[in-house]
Amino acid sequence: MKTSHLSYVAGGGLLDRRDFMKRAFGYSAAAAAASATSSVSAGTIADRMPPWMTALGGADAAYGSPSAHEREVQRLLKFDAPQTAGMTMWHTPLAALQGIVTPSGLHYTVSHNGLPDIDPARHELLIHGLVRQPLRFSVERLLRYPMVSRIRFLECAGNTAFNAVSPLVEDHSCQELFGQASCSDWAGVPLSHLLNEAGLKDGAAWVIAEGADGGSLTRSLPLDAVMKDAIVALYQNGERLRPSQGYPMRLFMPGWEGNLNVKWLHRLEIAASPAYSKDESGLYTQVLADGRIQRFAFAMDVKSVITHPSGGMVLPDPKGFYEISGLAWSGHGRIARVDVSADGGKSWAEATLHDPVLDRAFTRFSIPWRWTGASTLLLSRATDEHGRVQPARKQWRNRYAAHSFNHYNAIQAWRVNRNGKVENAYA
């Protein structure tokens, strides 16, 4: 490729996608990369026969598994050893994934009290409080109700908390920083059906949701929003919920912070005011810069991250061509645009959003890039359909107390060093 004729759309090597796609991208990129063979002479076209082509292959299984060669693609445990359970956080390997769906085996999970082993035949959902008729629902009964399904992200309030509080840890990877966000096809019964059946009494304003885990994680949600959006989820990515996602049922409230989506859901109390449970008055409040407490920050804000390249990766090829690819999401609606900078924010270009762009779901973005070989900062900045834009880190920090870390959604920077190593950075 004649690099002099490349169409740049911003500084630092960001390229025009349409122009770039017309060119013979890979060939010249690979020619520059010592690791890849590219062209073949006519004499070598006859393929050498690898051993797996000369014998009948192996057997499959009734429930399939990933390739043994991909064994390192797994969730990362933070904060606790699996032996002691309790408060555990498993992070999704976002940088190893493509598309928008997170496979259920790699979906992030935060559990406060370990994974309860619930017998579905003995589990019930109780709806009581300010209702005309308290109701119990067995799993079997709920499975007969009309269902809806929705491809939606889920994100822990504390995702990317490490970057919310100083000091910078340069070797934090995308999985460590952003891995408490995932996206699945969630299916279940609209909670409005069940609450209408119980019959709401005057004064009903809050729903207090309790999990059946040891410790009973409990959160309060405003009734209006619940009637509009909440489902009692029974399925994730087609199959029944997994234990770490609340088997046999969880509350699912699209776009709202993860812990409000109460897992192992067994009780919904309709009330006039919130419970102010330990789970909402403690860990999941935010402290503003002036010391006031911001309670009940429900929706996760507009956010994005470049997953390729990202922290811990090494670019093999100075002056090579790369696809910058990442994910954007907003708890308020659809992603409208993502801008990318390859020069630390001096100039920006609009990335391509890949179909489907769904409400409160991961949205994949990408833009072609030719690395100049110099050290630089890669940034992404998402905007949602309501015009909400990711703030700079300083803006975010100015709003909150120094130790406050929930709902961090500032622009993420990855530093590309001259040796190709990619590191976490503050822009």
Added chain:
Amino acid sequence: MKTSHLSYVAGGGLLDRRDFMKRAFGYSAAAAAASATSSVSAGTIADRMPPWMTALGGADAAYGSPSAHEREVQRLLKFDAPQTAGMTMWHTPLAALQGIVTPSGLHYTVSHNGLPDIDPARHELLIHGLVRQPLRFSVERLLRYPMVSRIRFLECAGNTAFNAVSPLVEDHSCQELFGQASCSDWAGVPLSHLLNEAGLKDGAAWVIAEGADGGSLTRSLPLDAVMKDAIVALYQNGERLRPSQGYPMRLFMPGWEGNLNVKWLHRLEIAASPAYSKDESGLYTQVLADGRIQRFAFAMDVKSVITHPSGGMVLPDPKGFYEISGLAWSGHGRIARVDVSADGGKSWAEATLHDPVLDRAFTRFSIPWRWTGASTLLLSRATDEHGRVQPARKQWRNRYAAHSFNHYNAIQAWRVNRNGKVENAYA
């Protein structure tokens, strides 16, 4: 619920969804079902404490698994024992799933020569034939290319073959009949990028794709369509392809019959004419009623199936309320509507299509239903955005020779017997 005031939209008990959703569906449904407790008296609201609420829960794993209580939800093996491999067919348990995404572990797979255990470091894709520059692509190299992702169904040409040929087997389930269709988020490199890089020569009209399995499954695809739609898929549902889906790479051609989506892809020959390989001149041709051969039937036709209720299920409650729910898809585009009949085709009502309705993807439909308690036939009939409609079984049969079974897409009937048992039927 006062059943005299129900709004019916067609015979056999099909109900108006908006009207129905306003009512207290579940309570009366459950009151009629002996298995489910429904209302609770004030004295029993205090929940009995199950054992999993009185102790810290267990540990999670780096790669999650389904609940042990859902162990029976697995793929069904047809045609061969796993020990001997060779031609195997694993069917997706569609009736146990919800939403539109099939988890990768339950995705259907048809393999002609077992599963090759391919070392990705030794695997290459060769592009040769009518190109200016033959090229080899290592896996590592392809992973650097610009990618797209698409939520798309995949269906074996022979899906539902049992019902294409007489006689009727009444105890065939949805999984046995329809389980060679699934839907995933597929990501990979548009093949047009790679072919443009190799440079197409005059006369190039076909792409001959060969797999690296023992036996080298080989199929020919017209170049125009490939340039428009094909990707070299490297990811399924976020993570890298699994061995049974062609690890480390497969051809993916949205909407086209499964075997054209060549797994373990290692060679693409650009040619002036098709290969007429054994895989396309034998098993995957169709014989018309007049004895002529219909070659190269690429796209899968518009099709649908009711998954709840479906063959093998037993309805617990005569005169009870149920949600009829199912899946529709078309290899030609989006689903435009699905009509459902609960009286064997005498009357039809339009089902609700659930978001998202995507191009060449599973689309979930549903409609509420009050069973009359009499024996009846449930049918679904899908129409795609191009006006293609599923034919009746007789229409389909009249077109093809008696032993022809590929691309069967006729309207499926489930008989509901008076005892609640649901069976496969011919309408």
